Amino acid sequence: MTISFNDETFRDDYTFHNSPAAIRRFPFPFDQDSYMYSVNLEPHAGGREGTPFQKRFDVDEHYVAEMKDRAITLADDPLRCQSLPHMELAGWDFLELVMTSKAEDYPDLFTLNRDGDRWHWINRPLGIEQRFTFLDPTTLPCGPLEYITRQTQGDHALLDQRDDNLWMEAGMITSQADWSLDFDIGMNFYEWHAPVPRAHELGVFQRALKFLLALQQGAPSRRLNWTMTVNPRLDTSPENYHKWGPEKRTITPENVGSKQHLRVELQTLWRLPRSNAIAFPIRCYLLSLEDIVSQPKWGRRLHRVLRDLPDELAEYKGFAVNRPMIVDYLSRFDDGAPTSPGIFPD
Amino acid sequence: MPRTAFTPSITSRPTYAPLRPHPAAPALMLADADGAEALMELAAADPALMARAHVIYIPAGAAHGPGLRALGSAMYHEAPSFAAATERFRKALTDARMGTQLYLAGTEGLIGQATAEALAAGLPADAIQAEHRGTIARRMQCVHCKGMTEDVTTDPFTCAHCGLVLFVRDHFSRRLGAFQGVCVDAETPGILPETQEIRA
Numbered sequence: 024m025t026i027s028f029n030d031e032t033f034r035d036d037y038t039f040h041n042s043p044a045a046i047r048r049f050p051f052p053f054d055q056d057s058y059m060y061s062v063n064l065e066p067h068a069g070g071r072e073g074t075p076f077q078k079r080f081d082v083d084e085h086y087v088a089e090m091k092d093r094a095i096t097l098a099d100d101p102l103r104c105q106s107l108p109h110m111e112l113a114g115w116d117f118l119e120l121v122m123t124s125k126a127e128d129y130p131d132l133f134t135l136n137r138d139g140d141r142w143h144w145i146n147r148p149l150g151i152e153q154r155f156t157f158l159d160p161t162t163l164p165c166g167p168l169e170y171i172t173r174q175t176q177g178d179h180a181l182l183d184q185r186d187d188n189l190w191m192e193a194g195m196i197t198s199q200a201d202w203s204l205d206f207d208i209g210m211n212f213y214e215w216h217a218p219v220p221r222a223h224e225l226g227v228f229q230r231a232l233k234f235l236l237a238l239q240q241g242a243p244s245r246r247l248n249w250t251m252t253v254n255p256r257l258d259t260s261p262e263n264y265h266k267w268g269p270e271k272r273t274i275t276p277e278n279v280g281s282k283q284h285l286r287v288e289l290q291t292l293w294r295l296p297r298s299n300a301i302a303f304p305i306r307c308y309l310l311s312l313e314d315i316v317s318q319p320k321w322g323r324r325l326h327r328v329l330r331d332l333p334d335e336l337a338e339y340k341g342f343a344v345n346r347p348m349i350v351d352y353l354s355r356f357d358d359g360a361p362t363s364p365g366i367f368p369d
Numbered sequence: 370m371p372r373t374a375f376t377p378s379i380t381s382r383p384t385y386a387p388l389r390p391h392p393a394a395p396a397l398m399l400a401d402a403d404g405a406e407a408l409m410e411l412a413a414a415d416p417a418l419m420a421r422a423h424v425i426y427i428p429a430g431a432a433h434g435p436g437l438r439a440l441g442s443a444m445y446h447e448a449p450s451f452a453a454a455t456e457r458f459r460k461a462l463t464d465a466r467m468g469t470q471l472y473l474a475g476t477e478g479l480i481g482q483a484t485a486e487a488l489a490a491g492l493p494a495d496a497i498q499a500e501h502r503g504t505i506a507r508r509m510q511c512v513h514c515k516g517m518t519e520d521v522t523t524d525p526f527t528c529a530h531c532g533l534v535l536f537v538r539d540h541f542s543r544r545l546g547a548f549q550g551v552c553v554d555a556e557t558p559g560i561l562p563e564t565q566e567i568r569a
Binding site: 203209215216223262 | 379382515538541543551
């Protein structure tokens with residue numbers, strides 16, 4: 024196989040790490056030295072060679088370990104994967120999209136053979152081989168959404184479209200930045216975004232919804248979002264907040280570089296063909312501050328972004344309490360030089 | 370008791386418009402405590418409505434029962450609690466004919482649970498009206514243990530199911546009919562903010 028998969032954990036002893044190549048391909052989210060909310064959608068139609076934007080569903084060195092972490096989370100709390108009854112067809116749509124995309128984009132890792140409705144799926148990194156009948160749920164070990172998302176990095180929400188709105192009515196959510204699928208399932212676009220400060224007043228959600236309602240099949244879109252996480256932890260759910268919350272207060276000037284991680288979400292949006300639902304994969308990438316500053320442009324820029332961020336956003340993104348230590352650490356890597364345009368390292 | 374005026378809040382928090390009669394449509398009405406007064410005002414606005422109405426009332430200690438019964442609805446039933454009324458309410462939703470309007474009046478806990486039942490039964494959202502009357506106590510789900518608690522009036526609040534001390538958010542799920550409670554001292558165990566009354 025072309026990718027060497029890391030043996031690593033996202034909890035307890037936190038052996039998660041990024042190789043030098045993974046650092047260089049990290050989707051750094053800031054294209055300038057300041058940040059404010061924006062819709063910032065662009066076509067998800069490939070991208071620079073080797074970046075997470077190149078393939079439809081990025082597979083990287085963390086794939087196998089992330090899927091093990093998901094299985095642990097699901098065993099502890101099966102409510103992290105739910106699908107309201109009318110979303111079954113959308114689940115099949117999504118399964119088809121992922122299987123066909125992965126088999127075409129990574130032929131050495133995944134194979135899909137189709138003979139009418141009789142499909143044969145091979146996932147080499149996870150050692151899975153499955154023959155099943157497309158659209159027949161009795162031929163899979165679990166529902167189609169759960170089946171394919173146990174094999175696909177990132178969280179995945181399926182949105183139904185009706186009444187000129189989008190409704191989150193199915194999902195596999197185990198690496199979320201502090202929101203609950205079990206609580207939010209059944210909500211419309213405005214309701215599930217309700218806790219986000221300031222963005223409503225800025226009109227961000229009205230514009231984004233209008234764009235999404237017009238999303239066309241075969242023309243997926245993408246955007247980056249970000250937050251900060253202490254320790255490389257995927258499961259920062261509200262369900263377990265009382266378990267990971269104390270870790271947020273373990274940052275010191277000595278460990279901030281290795282413990283504090285920038286958490287970036289590569290969000291993509293896909294119109295599905297049979298159900299007309301929208302698939303919303305949210306792929307999470309983690310990079311420690313000390314790995315970030317190994318790219319001088321990123322160290323300088325992140326310092327300026329975090330230093331100047333409005334308090335309300337630092338609070339919402341959950342790192343206000345640690346911001347002084349983070350900014351102090353990063354300031355040592357900001358020599359005041361200008362940064363080059365765009366997100367890629369120099 | 371007058372209808373409740375709510376302070377501005379986040380967009381998942383429902384607002385409750387006053388009930389307005391939907392003429393010539395079958396009516397299913399569910400109220401608790403002072404919600405009866407909203408139904409009486411509704412009947413006064415369109416006396417013809419009651420002849421097509423099925424009323425379920427949960428007095429919860431209020432004395433409005435005789436007045437509500439006297440409105441002469443086609444069906445009238447009193448129940449001691451929402452739990453006791455649930456099967457009858459579900460049957461009424463199952464039997465509801467095209468165009469049936471659902472009128473809910475009373476506490477947020479009643480409105481939330483009844484709305485969740487009606488949506489699950491397939492009633493369209495725009496066929497459901499609700500008016501808030503009486504206590505502003507909240508129905509809350511603990512996000513950690515998933516336990517539901519009725520009539521929460523203080524913030525923070527100790528979850529009776531799992532014992533965590535919860536901040537009661539404005540974030541509201543119509544599917545669950547509940548507000549979200551999240552551990553308030555997760556980052557600094559034992560350090561708690563002062564307890565306050567929840568405001569409307």
